[in-house]
Amino acid sequence: MSMRIGIIGGGAAGLFAACQLKRLSGSSDIEITVLEKNPVPGKKLTLTGHGRCNITNRKDPSVLKNCYHEAGNFIYPALKEFGPEDTIRFFENDLGLKTKEEDNNRIFPVCDSAVTVRDTLVSYISDHVKVLSGANVLDIKKGDAFEVNTAKGRLEFDTVIISCGGSSFPKTGSEGDSYKFLEGFGHTVIPARGALAPVKADTESAVLTKALSGVSLEAKVSLYLSDRQSASTKGEILFADFGLTGPAVMEIAREIPADITGMNAYLELDLIPSMSDEEFDRELIGLIGEHPDTKITNLIARYIPASVAGEISARAGSADIYAQGFSKENRRKLLRETKHLKINIAEAPSLDKAYVTRGGVSLKEVDRKTMQSKLVPGLYIIGEALDVDGISGGFNLQACMSEAYLAAKSILSMQ
Numbered sequence: 001m002s003m004r005i006g007i008i009g010g011g012a013a014g015l016f017a018a019c020q021l022k023r024l025s026g027s028s029d030i031e032i033t034v035l036e037k038n039p040v041p042g043k044k045l046t047l048t049g050h051g052r053c054n055i056t057n058r059k060d061p062s063v064l065k066n067c068y069h070e071a072g073n074f075i076y077p078a079l080k081e082f083g084p085e086d087t088i089r090f091f092e093n094d095l096g097l098k099t100k101e102e103d104n105n106r107i108f109p110v111c112d113s114a115v116t117v118r119d120t121l122v123s124y125i126s127d128h129v130k131v132l133s134g135a136n137v138l139d140i141k142k143g144d145a146f147e148v149n150t151a152k153g154r155l156e157f158d159t160v161i162i163s164c165g166g167s168s169f170p171k172t173g174s175e176g177d178s179y180k181f182l183e184g185f186g187h188t189v190i191p192a193r194g195a196l197a198p199v200k201a202d203t204e205s206a207v208l209t210k211a212l213s214g215v216s217l218e219a220k221v222s223l224y225l226s227d228r229q230s231a232s233t234k235g236e237i238l239f240a241d242f243g244l245t246g247p248a249v250m251e252i253a254r255e256i257p258a259d260i261t262g263m264n265a266y267l268e269l270d271l272i273p274s275m276s277d278e279e280f281d282r283e284l285i286g287l288i289g290e291h292p293d294t295k296i297t298n299l300i301a302r303y304i305p306a307s308v309a310g311e312i313s314a315r316a317g318s319a320d321i322y323a324q325g326f327s328k329e330n331r332r333k334l335l336r337e338t339k340h341l342k343i344n345i346a347e348a349p350s351l352d353k354a355y356v357t358r359g360g361v362s363l364k365e366v367d368r369k370t371m372q373s374k375l376v377p378g379l380y381i382i383g384e385a386l387d388v389d390g391i392s393g394g395f396n397l398q399a400c401m402s403e404a405y406l407a408a409k410s411i412l413s414m415q
Ligand SMILES: Cc1cc2nc3c(=O)[nH]c(=O)nc-3n(C[C@H](O)[C@H](O)[C@H](O)COP(=O)(O)OP(=O)(O)OC[C@H]3O[C@@H](n4cnc5c(N)ncnc54)[C@H](O)[C@@H]3O)c2cc1C
Pocket: 008, 009, 010, 011, 012, 013, 014, 035, 036, 037, 038, 041, 042, 043, 044, 045, 047, 048, 049, 050, 053, 054, 055, 056, 135, 136, 137, 138, 163, 164, 165, 166, 169, 172, 173, 174, 175, 177, 178, 354, 355, 356, 382, 383, 384, 385, 393, 394, 395, 396, 397, 398, 400
């Protein structure tokens, strides 16, 4: 009898797993079924990379693994076995989708279309894999085989891959069902939090972020909780009506605890990270000497966008002050607003808006060389269902791809 493989969730990880099973199966006697609750698979995938799908990041796996926070060591074997170069080869040679490299080693399909990526994956598996759309999985039990109860009836499988995602961006279908199924099998689930998420400012700070809405710049962003710095990163930030977003802000958001009540949580922005406080102060003193008849706002607009310079100097009380009248106290206030700008955080990042979920199935309970559950033989877990989250830049889809490859290889080795 052929081996029946059920893939629960037809998102990025589930579709990649179906592709790898097809690719590696050769003459193996297997039946592959993808169960997807939405009317069409890969809804979240079609939104990736602002609709362009940043499929991977062309960094060496030894560097790449550092982009997955605490999960770096867990994911490393998967990245070594099926890394970015393998993903690019798979897209170009198997799917026929040419790729291109953009800044920071990010890889996109030349067609710039995430919908085309999804459609091509579905088309690639169409001759080997049954895709049951609208098949919401309600529960999974294990007797002699895995019994899967769906909105479209009961099915049995010898092997099951759980790929129903995390609980971020739930409107795409990933509503935390993976956790429900896996807890049912005795797995530990680390509570889900938003990662790669925008940060909402409190009413007071939102006055500034709204005034600068749409402006982006390079900054150092530090997270403070109960007056202690708990994380810091550098990169692009974007001011928005509600608060802050942009890659650096979204990256640090995963460090904001689920409950920030009473923590006086804020982001401190250094808008001129290329200089220390002392260097910037010396630079100012020099400029003041050279340009006594110039407004301070215009002097600092040499380092930051003019709109930001205007708001910052207004906050420092120096909007109308000319360099020649700029006192030591004025300099101190300007330094505070420019290099220690405080944006109070209103609430923990919402899972509704987070691109990725932090939390998920405990990695201690999953074999990192096969993605098989250490508790339930024949049960595999891949994608965001796992407690793995990467930074922005193609790392999360690469994780899905590498994990899908290991699971497919391990399943086929049982044949
Ligand atoms: C707006 C946005 C942009 C992004 N851009 C990028 C990017 O450019 N590059 C990158 O690397 N990462 C990106 N990500 C992250 C990436 O999309 C995710 O990490 C990835 O999709 C996770 O794959 P997954 O298969 O684990 O989960 P999902 O893609 O969420 O798929 C899970 C699937 O399971 C289905 N499902 C859930 N429950 C059930 C059930 N009970 N029965 C049946 N089916 C079920 C869901 O409907 C869904 O289709 C982005 C995310 C978002 C939200």
